[in-house]
Amino acid sequence: MSIKKEKYIRLTLSYLVVLAMVAIILYPLAWIIGSSFNPGQSLSGSSIIPENATLAHYEKLFDLERSNYLHWYWNSLKVSIFTMLLTVIMVSLTAYSFSRYRFVGRKNGLVLFLILQMIPNFAALIAIFILAQLTGLLDTHLGLILIYVGGQIPMNTWLMKGYLDTIPKELDESAKIDGAGHMRIFLQIVMPLAKPMIAVVALFAFIAPFGDFIIASILLRTEQKYTLAVGLYDMVAKQFGAEFTTFAAGAVLIAVPIAILFLSFQKYFVSGLTAGGTKG
Amino acid sequence: MADVSYQTNHRKIAAALSIIPGLGQLYHKQYLKGISFLILAASFFYVFADLLNIGLWGLFTLGEKTPRDHSIFLLVYGILAVIVVIFGIAFYLFNLRDAYRNGVKRDKGEVLTNLKEQYHNLVDNGFPYLIMSPGFMLLVFVVIFPIMFVVLLAFTNYDLYHSPPAKLVDWVGIKNFIDIFKIDIWRQTFFSVFAWTIVWTFAATTFQVALGIFLAIVVNQKDLKGKAIIRTVFILPWAVPAFVSILVFAGMFNESFGTINNDILAFFGIGPIPWMTEAVYTKIALILIQTWLGFPFIFAMTTGVLQSIPNELYEAATVDGATNFQKFRNITLPLVLFATAPILITQYTFNFNNFNIIYLFNGGGPAVPGSNAGGTDILISWIYRLTMTSAQYSKAAAITMMLSAIVIAVALWQFKRTKSFQEEDMM
Numbered sequence: 001m002s003i004k005k006e007k008y009i010r011l012t013l014s015y016l017v018v019l020a021m022v023a024i025i026l027y028p029l030a031w032i033i034g035s036s037f038n039p040g041q042s043l044s045g046s047s048i049i050p051e052n053a054t055l056a057h058y059e060k061l062f063d064l065e066r067s068n069y070l071h072w073y074w075n076s077l078k079v080s081i082f083t084m085l086l087t088v089i090m091v092s093l094t095a096y097s098f099s100r101y102r103f104v105g106r107k108n109g110l111v112l113f114l115i116l117q118m119i120p121n122f123a124a125l126i127a128i129f130i131l132a133q134l135t136g137l138l139d140t141h142l143g144l145i146l147i148y149v150g151g152q153i154p155m156n157t158w159l160m161k162g163y164l165d166t167i168p169k170e171l172d173e174s175a176k177i178d179g180a181g182h183m184r185i186f187l188q189i190v191m192p193l194a195k196p197m198i199a200v201v202a203l204f205a206f207i208a209p210f211g212d213f214i215i216a217s218i219l220l221r222t223e224q225k226y227t228l229a230v231g232l233y234d235m236v237a238k239q240f241g242a243e244f245t246t247f248a249a250g251a252v253l254i255a256v257p258i259a260i261l262f263l264s265f266q267k268y269f270v271s272g273l274t275a276g277g278t279k280g
Numbered sequence: 281m282a283d284v285s286y287q288t289n290h291r292k293i294a295a296a297l298s299i300i301p302g303l304g305q306l307y308h309k310q311y312l313k314g315i316s317f318l319i320l321a322a323s324f325f326y327v328f329a330d331l332l333n334i335g336l337w338g339l340f341t342l343g344e345k346t347p348r349d350h351s352i353f354l355l356v357y358g359i360l361a362v363i364v365v366i367f368g369i370a371f372y373l374f375n376l377r378d379a380y381r382n383g384v385k386r387d388k389g390e391v392l393t394n395l396k397e398q399y400h401n402l403v404d405n406g407f408p409y410l411i412m413s414p415g416f417m418l419l420v421f422v423v424i425f426p427i428m429f430v431v432l433l434a435f436t437n438y439d440l441y442h443s444p445p446a447k448l449v450d451w452v453g454i455k456n457f458i459d460i461f462k463i464d465i466w467r468q469t470f471f472s473v474f475a476w477t478i479v480w481t482f483a484a485t486t487f488q489v490a491l492g493i494f495l496a497i498v499v500n501q502k503d504l505k506g507k508a509i510i511r512t513v514f515i516l517p518w519a520v521p522a523f524v525s526i527l528v529f530a531g532m533f534n535e536s537f538g539t540i541n542n543d544i545l546a547f548f549g550i551g552p553i554p555w556m557t558e559a560v561y562t563k564i565a566l567i568l569i570q571t572w573l574g575f576p577f578i579f580a581m582t583t584g585v586l587q588s589i590p591n592e593l594y595e596a597a598t599v600d601g602a603t604n605f606q607k608f609r610n611i612t613l614p615l616v617l618f619a620t621a622p623i624l625i626t627q628y629t630f631n632f633n634n635f636n637i638i639y640l641f642n643g644g645g646p647a648v649p650g651s652n653a654g655g656t657d658i659l660i661s662w663i664y665r666l667t668m669t670s671a672q673y674s675k676a677a678a679i680t681m682m683l684s685a686i687v688i689a690v691a692l693w694q695f696k697r698t699k700s701f702q703e704e705d706m707m
Contacts, residue, residue, distance in 0.1 A: 093415060120660070120687070124423075150422030211522055213639070
């Protein structure tokens with residue numbers, strides 16, 4: 001009897017904990033969704049389920065004349081996709097040479113990458129700003145993309161190298177005997193086998209620019225060129241409260257697609273982060 | 281001993297000739313290589329002469345006359361010049377080594393490789409360099425260059441009052457570091473910011489880790505139903521981009537219209553709390569929010585570990601008469617902590633530099649009278665404030681150096697202990 005009773009108490013407590021957590025997690029999400037349908041610009045006197053729900057805020061966001069939101073969305077996508085492509089290409093190439101070749105400077109290169117990945121790449125804010133000014137890359141997306149890609153290289157190179165090291169070298173050696181060239185071994189033998197890790201690197205490289213605020217806020221000057229993080233912050237900071245419902249609609253429109261993307265690739269995230277990387 | 285037996289002295293002659301790059305190779309009758317080395321060396325000086333001249337001069341003086349010299353640009357040219365010089369020296373050493381090695385071969389009476397073989401050698405040995413170079417060059421300019429710049433800046437007096445083009449910037453040695461520890465307002469601010477950074481890092485991280493592990497164990501109980509849906513919900517805070525959640529929380533904690541004061545606390549009959557205007561409450565709110573944001577990651581990882589623990593361990597423990605708590609204490613917890621330890625440390629370094637939450641939630645505020653840092657500023661957001669609003673560039677750079685030193689020390693300590701670092705082939 002006592003075992004049964006103990007089990008009963010344990011399970012009840014567990015469900016209570018789970019229920020409390022679900023409430024804590026879902027409340028902010030419900031609140032922001034509710035706010036986004038709330039009529040009027042401010043929230044005073046509103047409730048989570050608005051009485052006369054409206055889509056007005058969403059309409060406003062999609063109206064290019066009244067809001068830059070679509071520009072921001074497009075900018076964020078553009079920056080993220082190009083960062084992802086460039087990162088995958090450069091990281092594959094560097095990781096491949098570190099993994100497969102023994103060349104002068106290899107060891108020092110690896111140590112250099114190891115140390116660089118520990119320094120947060122926004123630690124050098126002032127320098128990034130001045131360098132962008134000098135090269136005319138201030139307020140351009142190209143400048144932003146280059147900085148993101150550069151920042152991604154060290155950590156992801158280590159990640160990718162670790163994975164490539166596990167692909168047996170006998171494979172490329174036998175291909176070499178069969179007369180395959182360097183590029184061919186890389187593209188047709190090693191890269192196809194590294195697909196899971198390429199997916200992880202691509203995901204990281206896509207998500208990181210999306211969530212970055214600090215570098216984008218320093219480099220981007222005109223409102224039309226903002227990315228989502230900068231744009232939304234601006235919307236909130238300029239007149240907090242006065243435009244909160246519009247902000248809420250904007251937040252929902254980002255959170256939903258990213259959350260879906262994330263949930264479908266979640267296992268890659270976990271495997272990638274456990275495999276290496278120091279930035280967490 | 282082997283050296284003595286050589287009849288000829290090609291290696292020394294060639295290496296000596298290669299003091300002018302290319303001559304040593306010409307001496308070996310490797311004409312194409314020699315000529316291309318010569319051309320490379322000549323064009324190096326031709327192309328970079330001005331940069332080297334102005335840059336190295338600028339690096340030492342940081343400019344002498346105000347309208348003409350812009351100290352910061354000179355500093356940039358100086359760093360570029362140093363980078364170019366490093367590449368130049370690398371090429372030069374390569375040239376010397378090449379001449380000497382081929383000299384050794386000739387001394388041994390071996391035949392030097394012909395053009396075709398040289399080409400093959402070049403492709404074979406050069407391939408890794410070739411495919412690395414785009415990524416490496418980018419790294420040099422967007423990561424290494426800024427770091428060098430910040431390091432140098434920490435030893436100048438670049439601030440609002442020494443700001444080009446109107447004024448020159450000067451080298452001041454370690455004055456910035458001394459000032460931070462000697463001048464009262466800097467020292468007090470530094471130590472209060474540093475103390476909060478440490479408290480923040482440990483409190484926020486420990487809460488998120490503890491909650492994540494606890495929930496993973498609760499959900500992993502065999503007889504709990506609805507695991508899949510619970511897990512999906514628990515992952516949600518991680519799936520929503522952090523900057524969105526933080527801004528949403530900033531709205532929820534808002535003192536005039538936020539739902540925390542108006543709905544939740546009012547429901548329990550508690551009066552409104554000044555979340556955004558009193559530092560203590562902002563700090564509590566920040567730690568709660570970071571716990572909300574950070575636990576799902578630990579939860580997901582721990583769940584993975586728990587699922588990989590073989591059931592036999594628990595069965596054996598049951599046979600031995602262990603209680604549930606003993607099983608948890610002696611089987612579950614050690615295994616979980618062992619498997620997740622490296623990641624846990626990265627969580628601490630991540631929060632140590634967690635700029636987004638501090639800045640997006642309340643801008644590092646509320647403001648503290650008589651201090652140039654806000655009430656909840658951590659080191660990284662204080663650096664941002666010093667750079668972007670009060671133009672204290674050199675002080676910000678000095679603090680950046682100290683912060684980076686801490687982060688690197690922790691990370692190196694951690695890496696030394698990870699298995700991958702000790703594997704032979706890794707390095």
